[in-house]
Amino acid sequence: MTETGETNGTASGDRANDEVWIVGATGRVGRGVAARLVARGLTVVPVGRSRERMAAAGAEAGLPADAKAVVADSAERIADEVVRGRPRVVVNTMGDYAVTAPVIARACMSGGGHYVDQANDVVAVEGLLALHDEAVRAGSTLVTGAGFGVLATEALVAKLCEERPVPHRVRVDSVASVDVEAGALGTALATGIVDALVMGGRRYENGRPVAARLGADPRRLIFPDGTSAKSAGAASGELIAAHAASGAPFVTATSALAPSSPLLRAVLPLLGRLLSVPALRRHAVGLLGRVTVNAAPRPRAHSWGHAVVEWPDGTRREGWLRAGEGMGYTADVTATVTELLAGGSSRPGAWTPAAALGPGLAATAGGTFVLDRPSPAPGAPLGDAPGEPQ
Ligand SMILES: NC(=O)c1ccc[n+]([C@@H]2O[C@H](COP(=O)([O-])OP(=O)(O)OC[C@H]3O[C@@H](n4cnc5c(N)ncnc54)[C@H](OP(=O)(O)O)[C@@H]3O)[C@@H](O)[C@H]2O)c1
DSSP, rough: OOOOOOOSSSSSSSSOOSSEETTTTTTHHHHHHHHHHHHHEEEEEEEESOOHHHHHHHHHHHHTTTTTOOOOOOOHHHHHHHHHOOOOOEOOOSOOOOHHHHHHHHHHHHHEEEEOOOOOOOHHHHHHTTTTTHHHHHEEEEEEEBBHHHHHHHHHHHHHHTTOOOOOSEEEEEEEEBBBSEEEHHHHHHOOOHHHHHHHHEEEEEEEEEEEEEESEEEEHHHHHHOOOEEOOOOOHHHHHHHHHHHHHEEEEEEETSOOHHHHHHHHHHHHHHHHHHHHHHHHHHHHHHOOOOOOOOOSEEEEEEEEEEEETTOEEEEEESSSSSHHHHHHHHHHHHHHHHOOOOOOOOHHHHHHOTHHHHHTTTTTEEEEOOOOOEEEEOOOOOOOOO
């Protein structure tokens, strides 16, 4: 069922109106983005599958009780509503981005509107970037990876490479520190976890993407504030963005979310093959999405992005991006990108966030760059790890 509430925005014409639609406004990221944008005076319209849950989330975000909401329960139905409603920006937080992002982004482009999501998997990020030429023709800006994941490391690489020749090798590490909310994991997060297992690992060698083991190259990172965490190789949007931002032929990316224990890493290839069967994938997403978790405070005060860049002449630069709680920073990044797009500060095309709006975006959203200040033991391998490709 699809029903649309009363509009409180300006009338739709040939171009987009002034509304910002938030798909998944009842979810963790969606609620955070809605509250930030309402506080900044933007015309926010929640989009989701339950009018009651949207009303509650809207009230929490500061929307009036009679505010417009759009009820739609699939990417296709949401796209139909977007084509009819012509919002200026659609923020997509419903997850399963490889599937939902192109459908919703194309609907945005049909009205000259803009699109933002928080995808951080290879298939989704590459899929959205593939819409670049269409977006240029439509005069729309599409931004994927607008969260801690992609922006923290992308912005660092762009900063470290500013006004320098193309480096030889780049490594990025992404360690979000997140407050866990009590309740079901949800299908958005479950889809991300299952798809990461199916995808396995990836790295760039001689300028080409090659398969790698998920969890490869595990290491313990020691952050500038003295805390530490394990991180291991993963295929991610961060890898793609680090490659694009640097042009380096050798690029690796690690994440604290990737499994680093030897036992788990040993069974991952088999698990990935099993989950690539569509019926098993659906079942696993359903099961995992229903798993309930207890509330838990974030393990560290800060989330950290890290990048090491090496040039052929032996020059090496290292930097950190310090952010707060990972989900809050993601909502800050999306809200900042959305506000800039709504205000007309963007180039048409499909981009990762720093490519669209510059590396300074990471600081505007509340992060702090710590450049050329190596950690006490930068990226120490965990012992059983193979080295980086030479
Ligand atoms: N890049 C980053 O650093 C980063 C950081 C955080 C999160 N993320 C990603 O962002 C996404 C959102 O995360 P989250 O924690 O906010 O997830 P969440 O709390 O589960 O929220 C998902 C939202 O999407 C809605 N939704 C799901 N399926 C829908 C459907 N078929 N039709 C309409 N609405 C639907 C849900 O609505 P209901 O209320 O009806 O369930 C909910 O509002 C995830 O993919 C996550 O992996 C990325």
